[in-house]
Amino acid sequence: MIEVSGLTKRYGSFTAVHDLSFAVRPGEVLGLVGPNGAGKTTTLRCIAGIIPATAGHCSIAGHHLAVDPVGAKRTLAFFPDEPRLFDYLTVRQHLAFVARIYGVENHEAIAEPLLVELEIADKANQLPGELSRGMKQKLAIACGLLHSPQVMFFDEPLTGLDPLGIRRMKDSILQRARAGATIVLSSHLLHLLEEVCSHVLILKGGEKIADGTLADVSARFSNGEPGVSLEEIFIRATGGSET
Amino acid sequence: MIGALIFLRLTSLKNLLLSRFRRLKQPKYLVGAIVGAGYLYLMFFRRMHAGRPRGNYSTTLAGTLPPDLLPTAIAIGAFILLVIVFLAWIVPDSRAGLSFTEAEIAFLFPAPVSRRSLIVYKLLNSQLAVLFTAALITLFTGSWSYLGGNALTHGFGWWVILATLNLHFIGASFVMTRLMDHGITPWLRRFLVLGLVLLAVLVTAAWLWRDLRAPVSSDLANFRSAANYLDGFLATGPLPWLLFPAKLVVAPFLAPDTPSFLLALGPALVVFALHFLWVLRSEVSFEDASIAKSEKRAAKVAAVREGNWRAASGALKARKGPFHLSPLGRPEIAFLWKNLLSTFPLFRPRTFALAAVLIVGVHRWLARDPGNRAALVVFPLVAAIAAAYTIFLGPQIARQDLRSDLANTDILKTYPLRGWQVVLGEMLTPIAILTGVLWLVLLTLLVSFHPPARFAWVTPGLRVAIGLGLFPLMPAVCALQLLVPNAAALLFPAWVQTMRDRTERGIEMIGQRIIFVAGQLLVVTLALIPAAAGALALVFATQWLIGPIAAVAVAAAGVFVILVAEVACGVWWLGQRFEKFDLSSELRP
Numbered sequence: 131m132i133e134v135s136g137l138t139k140r141y142g143s144f145t146a147v148h149d150l151s152f153a154v155r156p157g158e159v160l161g162l163v164g165p166n167g168a169g170k171t172t173t174l175r176c177i178a179g180i181i182p183a184t185a186g187h188c189s190i191a192g193h194h195l196a197v198d199p200v201g202a203k204r205t206l207a208f209f210p211d212e213p214r215l216f217d218y219l220t221v222r223q224h225l226a227f228v229a230r231i232y233g234v235e236n237h238e239a240i241a242e243p244l245l246v247e248l249e250i251a252d253k254a255n256q257l258p259g260e261l262s263r264g265m266k267q268k269l270a271i272a273c274g275l276l277h278s279p280q281v282m283f284f285d286e287p288l289t290g291l292d293p294l295g296i297r298r299m300k301d302s303i304l305q306r307a308r309a310g311a312t313i314v315l316s317s318h319l320l321h322l323l324e325e326v327c328s329h330v331l332i333l334k335g336g337e338k339i340a341d342g343t344l345a346d347v348s349a350r351f352s353n354g355e356p357g358v359s360l361e362e363i364f365i366r367a368t369g370g371s372e373t
Numbered sequence: 374m375i376g377a378l379i380f381l382r383l384t385s386l387k388n389l390l391l392s393r394f395r396r397l398k399q400p401k402y403l404v405g406a407i408v409g410a411g412y413l414y415l416m417f418f419r420r421m422h423a424g425r426p427r428g429n430y431s432t433t434l435a436g437t438l439p440p441d442l443l444p445t446a447i448a449i450g451a452f453i454l455l456v457i458v459f460l461a462w463i464v465p466d467s468r469a470g471l472s473f474t475e476a477e478i479a480f481l482f483p484a485p486v487s488r489r490s491l492i493v494y495k496l497l498n499s500q501l502a503v504l505f506t507a508a509l510i511t512l513f514t515g516s517w518s519y520l521g522g523n524a525l526t527h528g529f530g531w532w533v534i535l536a537t538l539n540l541h542f543i544g545a546s547f548v549m550t551r552l553m554d555h556g557i558t559p560w561l562r563r564f565l566v567l568g569l570v571l572l573a574v575l576v577t578a579a580w581l582w583r584d585l586r587a588p589v590s591s592d593l594a595n596f597r598s599a600a601n602y603l604d605g606f607l608a609t610g611p612l613p614w615l616l617f618p619a620k621l622v623v624a625p626f627l628a629p630d631t632p633s634f635l636l637a638l639g640p641a642l643v644v645f646a647l648h649f650l651w652v653l654r655s656e657v658s659f660e661d662a663s664i665a666k667s668e669k670r671a672a673k674v675a676a677v678r679e680g681n682w683r684a685a686s687g688a689l690k691a692r693k694g695p696f697h698l699s700p701l702g703r704p705e706i707a708f709l710w711k712n713l714l715s716t717f718p719l720f721r722p723r724t725f726a727l728a729a730v731l732i733v734g735v736h737r738w739l740a741r742d743p744g745n746r747a748a749l750v751v752f753p754l755v756a757a758i759a760a761a762y763t764i765f766l767g768p769q770i771a772r773q774d775l776r777s778d779l780a781n782t783d784i785l786k787t788y789p790l791r792g793w794q795v796v797l798g799e800m801l802t803p804i805a806i807l808t809g810v811l812w813l814v815l816l817t818l819l820v821s822f823h824p825p826a827r828f829a830w831v832t833p834g835l836r837v838a839i840g841l842g843l844f845p846l847m848p849a850v851c852a853l854q855l856l857v858p859n860a861a862a863l864l865f866p867a868w869v870q871t872m873r874d875r876t877e878r879g880i881e882m883i884g885q886r887i888i889f890v891a892g893q894l895l896v897v898t899l900a901l902i903p904a905a906a907g908a909l910a911l912v913f914a915t916q917w918l919i920g921p922i923a924a925v926a927v928a929a930a931g932v933f934v935i936l937v938a939e940v941a942c943g944v945w946w947l948g949q950r951f952e953k954f955d956l957s958s959e960l961r962p
Binding site: 175178179180181182199200201203204206207208210214216217218219220223226227229230231232233234235236237255256257259 | 689690691692694698699700701702704706707710711714715780781782783784786787788789790791952953955
């Protein structure tokens with residue numbers, strides 16, 4: 131469902147992502163991990179079609195991102211770490227706006243259960259300025275899910291959520307993966323990866339250090355030691371520094 | 374302790390100035406600074422160097438203020454000051470809050486710094502702002518040289534007035550806070566203050582009734598006699614006593630020469646010092662209100678930096694959509710719907726329709742009476758001014774487009790839309806607003822403008838044809854104009870971001886704004902040349918065959934095609950740019 135090959139992103143002489151290749155199939159949840167500046171967010175923004183890649187190929191649900199960006203974007207949803215909302219649209223108006231952009235005909239029938247599921251139904255007529263950080267995050271998620279995307283990208287999805295919100299977010303990600311969605315998420319929270327991700331991709335300095343199932347990656351860096359934690363694996367894989 | 378606070382202030386100021394100088398290494402700031410400095414020189418400094426401005430009404434009428442009118446001028450100034458002071462005791466309804474930044478609150482409030490030291494710090498701090506404001510006002514009121522004195526006496530005079538007023542506001546807020554602590558609500562306080570003022574007015578009125586005769590026509594025959602009468606009025610009863618401290622404060626500003634200024638400065642500084650002591654000795658808890666004020670200001674600054682003027686004005690309220698947005702249809706319309714929600718609800722078709730009905734109705738009503746001829750002249754005049762403002766400044770004011778949504782580009786770019794669709798959608802709201810205004814202007818001109826006799830060849834039919842021909846062109850003209858600032862937002866986002874940040878100040882910012890507006894005018898003029906040439910060619914070529922009215926219609930159609938083609942090319946090109954746009958890399962230092 132997501133196929134990335136040779137992805138490279140350069141800003142002038144600085145290379146943020148270098149020759150990155152990976153694939154994620156439906157039902158899989160890939161966790162992007164790496165130290166600060168590893169290129170996680172840049173990778174997510176490139177494969178979500180937000181910024182053009184300098185080189186490489188990316189295909190989303192069979193649509194080549196460079197050739198058919200509109201077709202690819204119709205199938206995906208991107209959830210940034212900081213919910214980006216329009217200050218002057220209420221919760222319901224956000225959903226109406228997004229429905230028109232994606233052409234979701236029966237959006238009200240989809241939106242109402244979504245609002246209930248995300249526990250913001252009682253805030254439907256409020257502006258983002260009247261919502262807490264967690265509520266804003268939920269609204270951003272509702273907007274992203276309205277067109278029933280097959281592919282989802284989450285950038286630090288747990289930022290700003292309370293413990294209950296974190297539990298629900300994890301359940302929601304797993305539930306959508308089980309329903310056949312292809313999910314990529316980036317996070318510093320290794321326990322999230324352990325609980326949610328089926329696969330992991332470790333980046334450092336814009337390059338791939340390792341990828342595969344959690345078991346594969348653990349096996350590669352545990353050196354045969356039993357019970358090595360993901361945190362220890364992460365530190366061994368990245369060398370314990372940012373660069 | 375106060376030494377550390379002064380160090381903080383002076384170091385911050387030094388670093389601010391250094392950073393301003395350092396950024397002049399960047400061409401956009403250097404060019405902006407040169408243009409801004411040139412503008413200030415031409416507008417203000419040259420005039421100050423040259424002495425009095427040419428053709429200024431005050432110099433032609435009166436030269437400098439005659440010495441015998443000086444007491445009247447001082448009394449009038451003092452009266453104005455008194456009214457401002459009165460408002461300071463009436464208007465506020467919250468507790469006293471000194472303006473601290475969030476960093477100052479974080480560092481100073483938990484620190485072992487006494488409340489008095491904090492007040493002294495804030496008072497010293499505010500003097501810098503007051504000095505700057507006084508210098509600015511002196512620049513802008515350079516033409517007030519008829520009051521006598523010079524730039525220095527005016528500058529220091531303004532400083533004395535503003536600094537004393539500032540202290541009075543703070544002192545009044547402290548007293549009002551203490552009254553609130555004693556259970557006196559703002560409304561009760563207002564009632565008491567108004568009662569005292571009413572008492573003073575009644576006493577003064579009784580005194581005037583006894584001592585002063587009512588003005589007769591000779592008292593108002595000329596400026597001097599009116600001033601004399603006013604002088605008598607202001608010298609009656611308790612008024613001289615009430616005005617006395619305020620007179621001391623305004624006297625340095627109105628001093629006709631340097632010796633008089635120095636003489637007036639002493640008493641004014643005494644009033645200032647008394648205010649300083651009053652504020653310093655006030656033991657009022659201002660911390661809570663200061664924190665609230667600081668948070669409010671920080672939120673406002675953040676909103677302004679994001680270009681969110683409605684949020685910054687605190688007027689953000691949930692509102693019904695401007696029209697029903699169906700989930701199916703052109704996605705660009707969703708942007709129109711969204712951005713209309715970001716503006717004031719005034720910009721709706723029904724408002725424009727109502728205005729159109731009013732314009733036509735009022736004009737027809739006035740036109741029924743030939744005695745209203747003078748009033749009817751106002752219509753085309755106002756329309757011409759409105760047209761000029763809309764064309765020159767409209768695109769700078771109506772910014773509900775990419776300029777306001779730059780921060781949301783990450784989300785906009787995930788939408789399944791081509792770049793040109795996003796650009797067009799974003800531009801629709803300002804196009805609609807400016808078109809609505811220009812249509813009203815055209816309508817006004819159409820119903821009210823009648824060409825002079827020497828333009829007899831402009832028959833009523835031709836006039837209507839020209840007017841109607843212009844109507845469909847307006848959206849295209851507005852779109853053309855709006856392409857420029859939107860292109861700037863995508864091509865020079867850092868520049869646009871800085872200009873949008875109204876908290877940024879300095880001559881380089883003035884210069885940048887001038888360059889931007891001039892550039893926009895130049896580009897739009899160049900873009901209009903092919904359309905204008907095409908129109909002229911079509912009218913010239915066809916009027917012999919089909920008559921002038923039909924020729925105007927053909928020319929309008931031709932111009933429409935040219936303008937739409939230009940706009941389409943511009944939107945398509947901007948769309949390409951939008952698809953490659955990466956705000957995070959564009960704003961990298």
